[in-house]
Amino acid sequence: MPEMHRTKQARDRYNVLWEWANPVKFMWFSGLALPWLVGATVVTMAVGLVWGFFFTPEAVNFGSSVKIIYVHVPSAMMAISAWFMMLVASLIWLIRRHHVSALAAKAAAPVGTVMTIIALITGAIWGEPMWGTYWAWDPRLTSFLILFLFYLGYMALWGAIEDPDTAADLTSVLAVVGSVFAFLSRYAVNFWNQGLHQGATLSLDKDENIANVYWIPLLFAMAGFGLLFVALVFVRTRTEIRKRRTHALELRERMADA
Amino acid sequence: MIALLARDLRLAFRAGGGFGLGLAFFLIVSVLVPFGVGPEAEVLARIAPGILWVGALLACLLSLDRIFQLDFEDGSLDLLATAPIPMEGTVAVKALAHWITTGLPLVLAAPVFGALMSLDERGYWWIFVTLLIGTPALSMIGAFGAALTVGLKRGGLLLSLLVLPLYIPTLIFGAEAATRGIGGFDNATPLLMLAGITAASVALLPFAASAALRINLR
């Protein structure tokens, strides 16, 4: 008996979680949260970027060019996170059929694409003084280029299909299969060219390589980019929900005329 | 399912055009590249595995949209969907038919084109082996892309945009295995990865592709 009770409780909590996927709840919650979210984004980004750009000492070896990490690293992080979020949202749509989930995945794609572009461009700008070239087929850079191609394909598929549920289904299937291949590509590219990033002084995997003076503003910048992503996805998802509602009304009107 | 394979092959032979088109494209690529990079044998031999792999990949891409499009347009796909063979089987058979009509001729012809690119005997062998192992994955991945875009009016360009990124790992491991083999190095790792991609694609992608087809038939 106690066993049963516990599972029921667990299921209740689980259901409460899913309720946020309901458009009504989502519109209500996101509407309420957005002003705070935007405020927090502005504050953390301002702190991170201003601190990072103007109040960190210039590194001995790299000069001021190193400060681009305050844009490069967070955008690269969000480029990958956005794809991961799209994968999860796609799976939720395929399994649970929550419309908000599919629309959130759609909303995240352009944001993720822009993050990828920012990461690539800042990488190129940074690469010039560091390696003497704007572009090198370094595994990490190459992986981001491939990720960019995956984003393009995903968005093109959304754009090409008229029926919104069909588009949601097909893009979700593509996101799942694409993720597997994107992952494979990452390993293939690593195998293909052992590159410049490896063992670099600024590798974030080992935090002893980066001094606290640089690290703390970087944390702010990363949090700021993360919040920016969430805020943009919220706004875009709200727009998508409104668009779907308009579309449904139009269809109904046409049906009434028929 | 054998009936379906036989029909698809017979259709490909009767239509004639589509069958040799990939091969002709492959030939043109192998002829054009030396014009672009110059006739030095060492240079050509060095880039040959990559060029031949990219050429094979693009030749494969040319005929992908035909895998499901014709059957979709004339209603056969609807009827196949209600037939007793599972959709996954239909997808797998159609990918196999695509491989036999496009991939296999490329594999067989690759050594000849290798000669154009100044490869030696070892080169012929490794191009042949890596393409033989890798092209089934190209057909299967392509069938998945074709299933995604089958309902679209101008699906051809989108199909390329969707499929080419998915081809990257196959291309990397295939070309790498060929290059290492030709150079006399150990290429067991890329060869195994290539075989793994083919095996996994053939085993799993029919499910994803048939899901996409069912969604498109709705």
Place this chain on the structure above:
Amino acid sequence: MLELAVDDLTVSRGGVPVLERLSFRLGGGEVLVLRGPNGSGKTTLLRTLAGLQPPMAGRISLPPEAIAYGAHADGLKATLTVAENLAFWARIHGTREIEPALDDFNLQSLRNRAAQNLSAGQKRRLGLARLLVTGRPIWLLDEPTVSLDQASVTLFADAVRAHVAAGGAALIATHIDLRLEAGIFDVGPFKADPDAPARTPSPFDEAFA
């Protein structure tokens, strides 16, 4: 017992319900003719019954692998001959015999002609002959008499009669009188009411209620 049973079925096109709360039965030996104006959802209903698209609500019960679907498109391959086209579908469905089907639809003299050289009516006859080689008991036919002449319509009606006499069933969307012993099912009254969102809730209506 062969029976197609439909209970409270709602079918949708592009996420919008077109016919709702349909219920009917179709047993062995019966023919049911679907009536309704163009665009009323007959094709959508037939595709849903054939399993090509999921129902929006309600239940469809039928024996497994019982459906032979005859759509607007005949699924013919232009470069294959009449006999080859038919033999292909026979093999797909695990039957061998195509001769009776060729006889019934008067296609024997055309058997070696490529499908691309057939007239529209001849193509249609070949498409209908396909139903016979499927060996499936329930035929779902969407405007089967399009481009058929009077003699061919009679051939078709005879084929349906023979199929039903052998215990089969047919659901036919058509506007012409086939002179069959058939029930009539008018889909008109089941047209989904576009102004009743409460009955067919879409998640996007709730959001703005």
